[in-house]
Amino acid sequence: MIARSIALAVVALALAAPALGSDSREQQIENRVMCPTCHQLLVLSHSPVAERMRHFIREELAAGKSSGAIEHDLVDQFGPAVLASPPAAGFGLLAWLIPAGGLLAAAAVVLAFARAWRRRSSADDDTAEVSPELLRRLELELLAFDE
Amino acid sequence: MRMRSAGRVAAIALVAGLFLLLVVHMATAQRGAAVAAAVAAGKQPVAPDFALGRIGHSGTLKLSSLRGRVVVLNFWASWCRACKDEARTIEAAAERWRGRGVVFVGVDSQDFTSDARAFTRRFGLTYTSVHDGPGSVMTRYGVTGMPETWTVNRAGRLVDHIAGVTDGPRLDSAIERARRA
Numbered sequence: 187m188i189a190r191s192i193a194l195a196v197v198a199l200a201l202a203a204p205a206l207g208s209d210s211r212e213q214q215i216e217n218r219v220m221c222p223t224c225h226q227l228l229v230l231s232h233s234p235v236a237e238r239m240r241h242f243i244r245e246e247l248a249a250g251k252s253s254g255a256i257e258h259d260l261v262d263q264f265g266p267a268v269l270a271s272p273p274a275a276g277f278g279l280l281a282w283l284i285p286a287g288g289l290l291a292a293a294a295v296v297l298a299f300a301r302a303w304r305r306r307s308s309a310d311d312d313t314a315e316v317s318p319e320l321l322r323r324l325e326l327e328l329l330a331f332d333e
Numbered sequence: 334m335r336m337r338s339a340g341r342v343a344a345i346a347l348v349a350g351l352f353l354l355l356v357v358h359m360a361t362a363q364r365g366a367a368v369a370a371a372v373a374a375g376k377q378p379v380a381p382d383f384a385l386g387r388i389g390h391s392g393t394l395k396l397s398s399l400r401g402r403v404v405v406l407n408f409w410a411s412w413c414r415a416c417k418d419e420a421r422t423i424e425a426a427a428e429r430w431r432g433r434g435v436v437f438v439g440v441d442s443q444d445f446t447s448d449a450r451a452f453t454r455r456f457g458l459t460y461t462s463v464h465d466g467p468g469s470v471m472t473r474y475g476v477t478g479m480p481e482t483w484t485v486n487r488a489g490r491l492v493d494h495i496a497g498v499t500d501g502p503r504l505d506s507a508i509e510r511a512r513r514a
Contacts, residue, residue, distance in 0.1 A: 265467030
């Protein structure tokens, strides 16, 4: 009985796998593409053009096209702004480099502050050191106090 | 010391560059709205020029190449229901004004070219339509919803703007005004 159930489940999964695979690919593309009229991710949009784009993606997937080729076709039709993230080439490369540059700059600033703070605190330690003259006076005063 | 000042200059340049990009982006978006506002105020701003690929034919059409003729620019998309309602009105006007120094140009925006071709066939559009897939020309004209129709006079200046579906008499009066202006 158990063996039979397992066999049935395996067959059901095997049959559903292609559909599940294609659905997730469709959603992956919809997560990487923008609706040109409402400027939302395609997966969130229900505008007429978004519905049409969704239909186009399904057709292209059914025709066996790769995700990259479908996105390329969408860029051909709607321009590079249809992609949710800009291409890592040409002017779009700036969008990738600027945040990375910003992070590096922020790390450099933090490092510089940390160094300056450490230098200052060690300088403060130097000034806090008690001079021999002061020690001598302190000892004299303590002796006088004891007497 | 020199390193520190170089870093400071680089940081200032980066911030200035980002600020400039933001300003350019905002200015482009507002320029379109300003064009519509100017026409509504009775002014005649220069029609933003463009060169776009023709739908169903090879080659591009440059707006400034039509200087000397009145141009009716109709922004549409195949997925726009109101554009379907309007298509036959625009085609009828194009036929009415043919050979009288008036050129009709359809600007198919944010649309698939294949759908645009099917749309022109379905509604029997005989005038030239061009493809503005990214909608950049649409933005420069401040188009906020489709359909919208602009009329350009012989000097290449915008004289009339119709937001939404138009009808024959309204279109004819816009063309007459452009012929006089």
